[in-house]
Amino acid sequence: MRKILVVTGTRSEYGLLYWTMKRINEDNELELQLIVTGNHLVSEYGYTVETIKKDGFKIDExxxxxxxxxxxxxxxxxxxxELIQMAxxxxxxxxxxxxxxxxxYEIFIAATCAMIMNIPIAHMNGGESTEGAIDEQMRHAITKMAHIHFPGAEYYKERIIKMGEEPWRVFNVGQAGIExxxxxxxxxxxxxxxxxxxxLDKKIFIITYHPVTLDVENIGQQVDNLLEAVKRFDAIYIFTYPNADFGSEIIINKIKKFVKENSNANIFYNLGQKIYLSLLKYADVMIGNSSSGIIESPIFKLPVVNIGDRQKGRLRNNNIIDTRYTHDSIYNGIYKALFNKEFKNKLKDLQNIYGDGLTSQKIVDVIKNIRLDKKLIFKRLTY
Structure with a gap:
């Protein structure tokens, strides 16, 4: 029986791993091992380790x-x-x-440790690009450490191969968020x-704003501009917590102050996948810089106002309105999402570019059948 170790550090990442973990757990030829770390164990971020336990998964560490x-x-x-404890x-x-x-960074450390200890690494969502965040370097570094690649689109598969990874290692499985x-x-x-x-008797704004880790000095002003722009619309504002990156405390404090001063504003640590995705179904616009706006929102034909550079470089559909960090740019983006007839008409013909929703099945088929031998561990460039 193959022992498959999954490492998770955030609520959003766990949501994307859920169905694959469940399929591994139910497979007679595989044994699921689970390490929980990072935000999951922080009370300020909802202590989401409890969600994992309620879902029925046994946590090994x-x-x-x-x-x-x-x-x-x-x-x-x-x-x-983390590195010491992971080893x-x-x-x-x-x-x-x-x-x-x-x-x-939690996943980067897990990959580093596994590489040093000659444990084969299978990596989901490689080949993507987020030019405004340090995650960009982390992701590509993990790609070079990994032995099996599960990108979410054909374009990302080709990018991984262009990075020198052997084609037989790379499997386009689609985005887990679609599943x-x-x-x-x-x-x-x-x-x-x-x-x-x-x-929910007004327009619904779902807002998630993460620190732009390569531009942390301006986070306070960025959030002020966002909040001032949002406030100009009569709506229900639903904020979700940012990732626990440097600068997140500034974002949280400003949003909490805004919520306290505005009765139609709400903030949640962790909505859970069902509530969050249901919100996307009924929301009028999504605002911020979350990858969810790029990947999951098109399924609901939901307009997304994507602020700044954090998601720059990702494949995107026609529901995305890219804006600068300024108040006017954000306001104009929201106005377009809500009231521009030409833009809204385009949403009717959105095509999904992120797979067929069979991600977990495809991943489990590979990890059950691929040979765990020296050929897998010994990597070579194919430039």
Missing amino acids: EIDMMVNSNKKSGIAKSMGL QTFDKLKPDLMLILGDR NIKRLKLLNRKQLEDELNIK
């Missing part, structure tokens, strides 16, 4: 590695703590293969109101 700090060095120190856990669990997703939408039974509007305890 909880690695608490977050260093509380307002300095950039806090993240680097957290990474050091100890790998020694204990002895996985046959590690499956990870994305580009965050979530297709397999979850979403809430109707009344159920959604009951879950949120909010009367």
Whole structure:
């Protein structure tokens, strides 16, 4: 029986891993091992380790590695703590293969540790680009450490191959977020109101703004501009928490102050996949700089106002309105999303570029059947 180790550090990443983890867990030829770390173990971010437990997954190790700090060095120190504990856990669990997703520093450390310890790495969502975030470098570094690649689109598959990865290692499995939408039974509007305890009787704005890690000095002004632009519209504002990156505390404090001063504004640590995706179904516009706006929103034909450079470089559909960080640019983007007839007509013909929703099945088929031998571990460039 192959032992497949999954490492997860954030709520959004766990949501994308869920169906693959479930399929591994139910397969008679595979054993799921699970390490939970990062934001999952932080109360300020909803302590989402409890969600994982409620979903029925057995957690083999909880690695608490977050260093509380307002300095950039806090993240680097957290990474050091994680690496030590990760190595100890790998020694204990002895996985046959590690499956990870994305580009965050928690996952970068997991990949680094597995590479040093000669544990094969399967990586989801490689080949993408987010030029405004340090995640860009993390993702490509993980790609060069990984032995099996599960990109979310054909374009990303070709990009990984152009990075020198051997084609036989690269499998286009589509985006896991599409599978979530297709397999979850979403809430109707009344159920959604009951879950949120909010009367959704106005236009609905769902807003997620993460730190732009390569431009942290201007985060305060960026958030001020966003909030001033949003406030000019009569709507229900639903904010979700940013990632725990340097600068997130500034964003959270400003949003909390805004929520306190505006009765139609709400902020949530963790909505969970069903509530979050149901919100996308009924929202009038999504605002911010989250990858969810790029990947999941097109399924709902939802207009997205994408602010700044954080998602620059990703494949995108015609529902995306890119804006600068200025108040006027953000306001004009929201206005276009809500009232521009030509733009709204284009949404009717949106085509999904991110797969057929069979991601977990495709991944499990590969990790069950691929040979875990020296050919897999010994990588060579194919330039």
